[in-house]
Amino acid sequence: MPRIYNFSAGPSVMPETVLEQARDEMLNWQGRGLSILEMPFTGDDFKSIMAEAEADLRDLLAIPDNYRVLFMHGGATAQLSLVPMNLLGGKKTAAYADLGYWSGRAIDEAKRYCDVTLAASGKSLAYTDIPPPDAWKTDLNDAAYCHITANETADGLEMNWQPETGNVPLVADMTSNFLTRPINVSEFGLIYAGAQKNIGPAGLCLVLIRDDLLGRATPLTPKVFQYGVQAENNSRYNTPLTYGIYLAGLVFRWLKDQGGMAAMERESRAKSGLLYELIDNSNGFYTCKIAPAARSRVNACFHLGDPALEPDFLDEARKNGLFHLSGHKRIGGLRASLYNAMPLESVEVLARFMDDFAQRRG
Amino acid sequence: MPRIYNFSAGPSVMPETVLEQARDEMLNWQGRGLSILEMPFTGDDFKSIMAEAEADLRDLLAIPDNYRVLFMHGGATAQLSLVPMNLLGGKKTAAYADLGYWSGRAIDEAKRYCDVTLAASGKSLAYTDIPPPDAWKTDLNDAAYCHITANETADGLEMNWQPETGNVPLVADMTSNFLTRPINVSEFGLIYAGAQKNIGPAGLCLVLIRDDLLGRATPLTPKVFQYGVQAENNSRYNTPLTYGIYLAGLVFRWLKDQGGMAAMERESRAKSGLLYELIDNSNGFYTCKIAPAARSRVNACFHLGDPALEPDFLDEARKNGLFHLSGHKRIGGLRASLYNAMPLESVEVLARFMDDFAQRRG
Numbered sequence: 001m002p003r004i005y006n007f008s009a010g011p012s013v014m015p016e017t018v019l020e021q022a023r024d025e026m027l028n029w030q031g032r033g034l035s036i037l038e039m040p041f042t043g044d045d046f047k048s049i050m051a052e053a054e055a056d057l058r059d060l061l062a063i064p065d066n067y068r069v070l071f072m073h074g075g076a077t078a079q080l081s082l083v084p085m086n087l088l089g090g091k092k093t094a095a096y097a098d099l100g101y102w103s104g105r106a107i108d109e110a111k112r113y114c115d116v117t118l119a120a121s122g123k124s125l126a127y128t129d130i131p132p133p134d135a136w137k138t139d140l141n142d143a144a145y146c147h148i149t150a151n152e153t154a155d156g157l158e159m160n161w162q163p164e165t166g167n168v169p170l171v172a173d174m175t176s177n178f179l180t181r182p183i184n185v186s187e188f189g190l191i192y193a194g195a196q197k198n199i200g201p202a203g204l205c206l207v208l209i210r211d212d213l214l215g216r217a218t219p220l221t222p223k224v225f226q227y228g229v230q231a232e233n234n235s236r237y238n239t240p241l242t243y244g245i246y247l248a249g250l251v252f253r254w255l256k257d258q259g260g261m262a263a264m265e266r267e268s269r270a271k272s273g274l275l276y277e278l279i280d281n282s283n284g285f286y287t288c289k290i291a292p293a294a295r296s297r298v299n300a301c302f303h304l305g306d307p308a309l310e311p312d313f314l315d316e317a318r319k320n321g322l323f324h325l326s327g328h329k330r331i332g333g334l335r336a337s338l339y340n341a342m343p344l345e346s347v348e349v350l351a352r353f354m355d356d357f358a359q360r361r362g
Numbered sequence: 363m364p365r366i367y368n369f370s371a372g373p374s375v376m377p378e379t380v381l382e383q384a385r386d387e388m389l390n391w392q393g394r395g396l397s398i399l400e401m402p403f404t405g406d407d408f409k410s411i412m413a414e415a416e417a418d419l420r421d422l423l424a425i426p427d428n429y430r431v432l433f434m435h436g437g438a439t440a441q442l443s444l445v446p447m448n449l450l451g452g453k454k455t456a457a458y459a460d461l462g463y464w465s466g467r468a469i470d471e472a473k474r475y476c477d478v479t480l481a482a483s484g485k486s487l488a489y490t491d492i493p494p495p496d497a498w499k500t501d502l503n504d505a506a507y508c509h510i511t512a513n514e515t516a517d518g519l520e521m522n523w524q525p526e527t528g529n530v531p532l533v534a535d536m537t538s539n540f541l542t543r544p545i546n547v548s549e550f551g552l553i554y555a556g557a558q559k560n561i562g563p564a565g566l567c568l569v570l571i572r573d574d575l576l577g578r579a580t581p582l583t584p585k586v587f588q589y590g591v592q593a594e595n596n597s598r599y600n601t602p603l604t605y606g607i608y609l610a611g612l613v614f615r616w617l618k619d620q621g622g623m624a625a626m627e628r629e630s631r632a633k634s635g636l637l638y639e640l641i642d643n644s645n646g647f648y649t650c651k652i653a654p655a656a657r658s659r660v661n662a663c664f665h666l667g668d669p670a671l672e673p674d675f676l677d678e679a680r681k682n683g684l685f686h687l688s689g690h691k692r693i694g695g696l697r698a699s700l701y702n703a704m705p706l707e708s709v710e711v712l713a714r715f716m717d718d719f720a721q722r723r724g
Contacts, residue, residue: 001393016389020388023389026384027365033363033368038373040370042691073436073437074586077599077600080586085584200399201605203565203605220475223443225443239372239439241603242564324402
């Protein structure tokens with residue numbers, strides 16, 4: 001089989017040129033006579049790979065000097081605990097916006113460490129929209145931080161603005177929309193993002209943290225998971241995820257070659273716009289429950305008007321090379337994930353298939 | 363440059379055939395049209411990769427049915443905290459053997475969670491030998507577990523027997539000698555091993571745990587790091603290190619093809635024996651401080667009788683394609699790591715170089 005159209009929510013499609021370079025360098029990186037997989041992490045070669053990856057990431061997002069970039073093991077799920085452990089700093093409360101499935105997981109985990117104040121909740125909207133700014137709690141004074149899930153991967157919701165949190169540091173889980181548009185990093189105290197969506201390899205989590213928030217870990221936080229300890233050691237307190245960092249570096253360079261964040265924003269709007277327009281113009285053959293302004297650019301979640309057609313839809317899609325279009329198991333329905341490495345041309349193939357399927361079965 | 367002789371202590375050399383297969387499958391695994399890096403971890407393909415890796419590991423070590431195999435993120439350093447967090451189970455004391463540098467790191471981290479009783483200490487032996495059985499504390503009744511570092515990677519010491527711990531579960535950090543010889547898993551309550559030595563990819567840690575030790579985590583252990591939670595979820599509570607698990611599976615299959623643990627033990631004895639014999643017969647040109655019975659089969663640590671020759675030794679070694687022979691930065695001297703993927707023929711090249719260097723400079 002040739003390469004499929006892979007709409008998986010993560011791990012997910014990677015740029016083909018990145019995979020080709022990884023393939024070509026597998027046994028002998030840059031003529032050094034060994035694979036990245038075999039390279040000591042304390043040597044100059046690996047340090048330069050890591051430094052270049054960080055420099056390119058800083059370029060891409062214009063990360064200010066007072067922010068540290070940490071390359072952590074694991075994914076976002078680990079950070080659901082590590083954020084409270086690292087940021088509570090003696091406070092007893094944190095604020096969380098409940099915007100969908102992953103917000104809920106973050107809140108459940110945070111409750112094991114502190115009281116959780118809801119900064120906003122999409123529950124009464126059945127998680128089909130982001131609560132408007134005036135529905136957000138403004139008095140967060142006692143909270144150590146305010147946590148948002150910038151894109152709800154399972155629900156297909158995305159936040160396109162930041163809440164006012166005053167002096168309370170804003171923390172964002174950007175796992176699924178990280179590096180898909182320009183952001184103003186200085187609006188956040190901390191941003192974290194598992195890499196297996198827009199960057200590539202599972203097992204790597206990027207943490208961007210304002211330096212005044214380092215060193216607040218509660219006493220029982222394992223040293224290896226303390227942001228301050230990893231910052232002091234340039235993310236080499238323990239053996240880092242060397243191969244994942246190498247691949248991330250290749251993706252960062254690819255992103256720069258593609259035109260950076262402005263290009264990724266344009267592309268993601270074009271890709272998601274194509275699908276949402278088709279859905280809205282399908283006379284109910286396809287439906288999207290999410291309010292237009294809150295629809296995710298990276299996880300287009302939709303249903304068939306007649307859910308009984310779903311198995312046929314997925315089966316015929318696969319026969320056309322279009323894979324991994326099932327929705328999240330807790331949400332159901334269908335989902336097309338449209339991360340950076342998903343070419344517009346592939347989304348056009350999906351759109352043509354959806355259009356054709358609607359014509360034939362509608 | 364062709365592939366070097368890579369004596370790195372980790373990440374370290376991998377079997378060339380494994381790297382070749384990983385290279386060939388990089389863009390299209392088994393004709394499925396996508397890379398392992400791009401594969402959803404919830405699908406049947408990845409689940410079968412994971413199941414096969416576990417089955418092969420169980421075969422290799424004859425792991426009894428009442429032991430669970432966990433594929434955790436990170437390396438051994440994370441487990442230095444996660445072992446006490448998961449195993450204390452309300453007890454206030456754990457026993458640790460202080461056998462060298464990594465024992466010390468484990469003890470320092472454990473002291474943040476509990477009182478540490480020294481089950482044995484190599485300090486009075488200047489960490490040149492393992493304390494004999496009669497020097498070990500026998501009364502460990504109050505300890506939640508007894509922790510040993512089965513191979514001291516930095517010092518070059520290896521334990522070749524297990525202490526009597528009665529009802530106190532024995533916990534072993536086997537990071538550097540895991541899968542290098544047959545072991546009787548049932549002598550241990552828990553074994554952990556970072557993968558970047560004898561398995562390959564950094565970022566993966568194997569945990570073998572007797573099932574009665576699951577579910578003892580202290581309340582503030584992040585859920586994702588609870589052995590019980592990961593066991594219930596077949597190590598898929600969060601996105602696992604998919605690519606690392608795939609590579610580990612390839613290495614497990616390679617180990618079976620090589621003849622399994624008996625072959626690895628023979629090989630490791632031949633490889634390390636060659637170097638230690640050369641060192642002992644060098645009339646002091648090379649020295650090894652470690653007592654013969656405690657010398658590591660996988661990390662041969664040695665010094666030059668005249669330390670001033672060390673830079674020349676390393677420089678000439680590199681010119682002969684022999685790389686990463688420096689000792690651990692806290693220990694100094696020289697170290698040749700001889701993990702499973704290091705062929706005997708490569709160690710013979712090193713031995714010839716060492717012999718020649720001694721002839722010319724001795």
